[in-house]
Amino acid sequence: MRPAAFLATVFAVTGLSLAAVAQTPAATAKAADRLYVMDCGHIAATDQSRWSPGVNVGKPIELSDTCTLIRHGNQWLMWDTGYPDALADKPVSGAIGTASRDKKLAAQLAELNLKPDDITYVAVSHTHGDHVGNVDLFPRSTLLIQQAEIDFAFAAGKTPPFKKDRPLKPLSGDFDVFGDGSVTILSTPGHTPGHQVLLVRLAKTGWLVLSGDLAHFQDNWDNDRVPSMNSSADQTHASRARVLKVMDERKAQLWINHDLPSFKTRKLSPQFYD
Numbered sequence: 125m126r127p128a129a130f131l132a133t134v135f136a137v138t139g140l141s142l143a144a145v146a147q148t149p150a151a152t153a154k155a156a157d158r159l160y161v162m163d164c165g166h167i168a169a170t171d172q173s174r175w176s177p178g179v180n181v182g183k184p185i186e187l188s189d190t191c192t193l194i195r196h197g198n199q200w201l202m203w204d205t206g207y208p209d210a211l212a213d214k215p216v217s218g219a220i221g222t223a224s225r226d227k228k229l230a231a232q233l234a235e236l237n238l239k240p241d242d243i244t245y246v247a248v249s250h251t252h253g254d255h256v257g258n259v260d261l262f263p264r265s266t267l268l269i270q271q272a273e274i275d276f277a278f279a280a281g282k283t284p285p286f287k288k289d290r291p292l293k294p295l296s297g298d299f300d301v302f303g304d305g306s307v308t309i310l311s312t313p314g315h316t317p318g319h320q321v322l323l324v325r326l327a328k329t330g331w332l333v334l335s336g337d338l339a340h341f342q343d344n345w346d347n348d349r350v351p352s353m354n355s356s357a358d359q360t361h362a363s364r365a366r367v368l369k370v371m372d373e374r375k376a377q378l379w380i381n382h383d384l385p386s387f388k389t390r391k392l393s394p395q396f397y398d
């Protein structure tokens with residue numbers, strides 16, 4: 125185990141805050157090898173204002189749902205798992221609109237000659253259904269999730285989002301996944317109590333922040349809007365401010381999971397970013 129990974133484990137076990145130690149300084153961070161953007165669903169929503177209170181009330185919006193696969197040496201990290209693969213066979217309509225999937229996650233992994241068991245880590249930004257839909261596809265991967273999110277999702281009376289009896293590393297703050305600063309989970313509560321985003325460094329592409337649902341689309345991010353379903357408006361504003369600072373320090377891009385116009389500009393797997 126590399127020193128940074130060892131330290132991170134020690135701090136996680138002792139429950140101390142990782143905020144001060146998990147982020148390798150930008151200048152000494154290594155780079156991940158490849159990043160694959162995967163299509164993990166589509167939402168045809170009937171009312172944008174669910175995410176932008178008072179703005180575009182009653183106006184429909186189409187949203188993407190993105191998964192990201194990262195290769196680091198011979199290890200793989202799956203970031204978010206999208207809607208359940210079953211939606212590729214049958215779209216689901218409900219109060220929000222219609223959720224569908226053009227392609228299964230399992231099929232997109234197979235295109236890369238990967239099986240779910242090849243994935244070392246699965247990390248989810250949070251436990252809403254459009255992000256954890258395929259966590260159970262990876263029963264042998266170690267799930268990286270905040271303890272606060274586990275407490276939130278598995279509270280009494282709620283439908284469990286996935287099987288809890290699995291390899292799982294509960295986090296209490298930031299986490300340097302590979303111990304070299306290339307891929308860091310940043311704790312960004314607000315959308316849910318244990319929401320997190322992913323900070324990634326690639327050699328050619330540079331620094332990226334994968335948003336989770338810190339914001340659902342570009343206009344909401346630009347205007348610092350808080351969706352009505354968020355668990356804490358104060359935490360959401362604070363998490364946004366924190367990510368802005370990290371982005372500013374590293375000249376990082378923000379890739380917003382559900383922002384369909386930007387999703388359409390991405391190279392999709394099996395193409396990749398490096």
Ligand SMILES: [Zn+2]
Nearest residue numbers: 252254255337
């Ligand atoms: Zn979402």
